Amino acid sequence: MNLSLIYISLIILSELGSILFFWFLAKYNKDKISLSSIMKGLLERAFICFSLLVGYPHVLTLFAALKIATRIKDESKISNDYYFIGNLVSVSLAILYTLLIEQHILLTG
Known part of the structure; x- marks a missing residue:
């Protein structure tokens, strides 16, 4: 196998x-337990795994800061969820763009 x-x-x-x-x-x-909490957990682990795979272990510090920021009490839990997920997606895209630029633009330019 x-x-x-x-x-x-x-x-x-x-x-x-x-x-x-x-x-x-x-x-x-x-x-x-809700489907959204399961999906958030999957997204968190995928983000951490992706960051570590591409060689950015310091993203763990960013991840911890995001987790703390979303624990701050707010009158709307939805805003915390969107804040957290939005930041994860944003940082993931920035890492992806960095990889694409490093591998396909800087090396071929």
């Missing part, structure tokens, strides 16, 4: 296991 396929399968199984774990945790605390 291809090693890449094994790793991808391991990641998928780990994500399913984390969803199950958080579902049990929410049930134990008599909370409800």
Whole structure:
């Protein structure tokens, strides 16, 4: 079996296991787990993984700052979610643009 396929399968199984774990945790605390919270967790892990894969470990500091900023009490939880997700997408795009410029423009120019 291809090693890449094994790793991808391991990641998928780990994500399913984390969803199950958080579902049990929410049930134990008599909370409800929503699809949006599952998707936010997937997005967070994808962002961290992407950042580490492209060699930007200092993005972990940015990620921690974003998490703290969204914990600040606001009268609207939606604004915190949009702030967090918007910043993750923005930083991810900036990293992608940097990679494209480094690999395809600076090296060929």
